[in-house]
Amino acid sequence: MNVGMGMLCPAGIGTASSASMNAATASAAWFFQSETTDPIVALAIRRTSGPGVVPTYRISLQGVDASGNPDGTIKASGNASNTFAGGTTTLNQVTWLTLTSSYALGLGEKLCIVLEYSSGTIDGSNNMLVVGTCTSGTGGPTKYPNAATGASGVYTRSAGTPFYGYRTATKTYGTPINGALTQNINSGATAEAGAKFSVFSGASGTYTIKRARFCFATTVAAKTLTCTLYQGGGAGDTTALASVDLDTDSIVNPSTAMLDFVFDDSPLPALNFGDTYRVAVSTPDASNETMVGFIVTSASDMQGLAWGQNFTLSTRAGGNWTDTGTSRLFCEVILGDITFASGGASNVAYW
Numbered sequence: 001m002n003v004g005m006g007m008l009c010p011a012g013i014g015t016a017s018s019a020s021m022n023a024a025t026a027s028a029a030w031f032f033q034s035e036t037t038d039p040i041v042a043l044a045i046r047r048t049s050g051p052g053v054v055p056t057y058r059i060s061l062q063g064v065d066a067s068g069n070p071d072g073t074i075k076a077s078g079n080a081s082n083t084f085a086g087g088t089t090t091l092n093q094v095t096w097l098t099l100t101s102s103y104a105l106g107l108g109e110k111l112c113i114v115l116e117y118s119s120g121t122i123d124g125s126n127n128m129l130v131v132g133t134c135t136s137g138t139g140g141p142t143k144y145p146n147a148a149t150g151a152s153g154v155y156t157r158s159a160g161t162p163f164y165g166y167r168t169a170t171k172t173y174g175t176p177i178n179g180a181l182t183q184n185i186n187s188g189a190t191a192e193a194g195a196k197f198s199v200f201s202g203a204s205g206t207y208t209i210k211r212a213r214f215c216f217a218t219t220v221a222a223k224t225l226t227c228t229l230y231q232g233g234g235a236g237d238t239t240a241l242a243s244v245d246l247d248t249d250s251i252v253n254p255s256t257a258m259l260d261f262v263f264d265d266s267p268l269p270a271l272n273f274g275d276t277y278r279v280a281v282s283t284p285d286a287s288n289e290t291m292v293g294f295i296v297t298s299a300s301d302m303q304g305l306a307w308g309q310n311f312t313l314s315t316r317a318g319g320n321w322t323d324t325g326t327s328r329l330f331c332e333v334i335l336g337d338i339t340f341a342s343g344g345a346s347n348v349a350y351w
Contacts, residue, residue: 017160018048019115019149021057021086022127027116027150029070030132030164034109035173039102040080043113044165044176047089050128054086055120057128059097061166064110069148069155075111076101083118086128094176094297096167113164116150133160145174165304172303181293181313181327182217187286189317194280195331196233196314196323197307200273204341208268209242212261212279215330217290219259223248225289226282227261229269233276235320241269241277248289256292258330268337278314278321279333291329299325 019028034040043059060081065071074081079101089095105111115130132147147162148155165176183193194214199207212227219225228243242265251259261281271277283289293313296302302309302325313327 017133017158018129019132020129022124024117024122025152027114028130028132029148029150029155030113030162032111032145032164034105034107034111036168037107038168039104040166041102041169042096042098042167044094044096046094046131046163047091048129048131050086052126053121054128055122055126056083056085056118057115058083058118059115061103062112062114064112070112070114075103094178131163133158133162172301174304176296176301176304178295178297181295183291183293183329184288185281185283186288187284190315191318192280192282193291193315194278195311195329196278197311198274198276203273205273205339206270207335208270208337209263209333210336211334213258213332214281215258215292217256217292218253219248219251219289220287221248223283223285228280230278293327293329295327
């Protein structure tokens with residue numbers, strides 16, 4: 001059995017599509033199903049601009065009607081909302097807005113986050129734009145969850161992967177992504193870049209890494225890329241367990257695409273559940289090879305994404321590793337030879 005782990009492309013970061021909140025009749029909505037039964041306590045937006053005196057808006061959690069649009073009924077008896085001055089949100093960063101009352105929900109419940117005008121002067125000179133979806137880039141759009149823009153209560157769905165986020169007291173859900181990450185590797189300032197990860201904490205068993213995938217911009221011709229699997233998660237852990245080379249002359253060069261590195265060590269090293277490892281790519285040349293990923297505002301925002309905080313950016317310049325909990329490369333590792341010890345899966349924590 002092979003299993004994909006990590007974050008291939010959660011949202012096409014290439015182009016952010018904004019919803020313009022420039023009229024009293026304008027609104028934006030994000031539609032999703034709940035992944036938890038824990039009460040929702042906060043919702044996320046990301047403001048991309050705010051000319052003039054930004055008015056006051058309301059964000060709320062609502063149900064979905066038979067047409068797939070907001071049903072107009074705010075959850076928690078009308079209190080699952082937050083009325084806020086738009087100018088108090090941080091420009092080009094995720095802002096979390098705490099609800100007046102939390103909402104106790106059902107697993108898989110169909111919900112929507114609705115942003116709408118509340119009070120103050122609103123026009124073409126006094127308004128704000130918020131990220132609705134992320135389109136193009138390296139990832140594809142999703143049909144559901146999705147986002148929509150509204151005008152006088154009439155909603156139009158937006159193509160792309162929706163930007164949204166909701167929090168419980170202990171965990172973040174959705175895609176609360178701040179923006180794109182561009183990570184160069186070369187023979188100098190940054191010799192290697194990749195991911196620090198752990199698998200199935202709390203379980204007992206072993207697995208192997210069959211393959212690693214990283215997203216690159218256009219690669220430099222006639223160069224070598226080396227993907228290495230390392231033991232341990234400490235800053236000084238540089239013991240290589242497996243490695244494989246890839247000649248860039250064998251690569252098709254669209255602007256941005258995934259590269260597969262298939263480990264050919266025989267046998268592949270057996271890795272332990274719950275232990276920490278790194279997988280990283282290096283090049284011996286001074287020319288920059290550019291890897292692509294994304295950033296979040298705080299490390300806890302990674303919890304809404306596959307494998308949570310157990311999969312983060314790790315770089316080094318030939319010495320110790322530096323880990324960045326708010327960044328991640330578009331990366332996926334394929335697990336194989338998965339063996340749970342007897343009873344070892346009972347306490348498994350995926351993320």
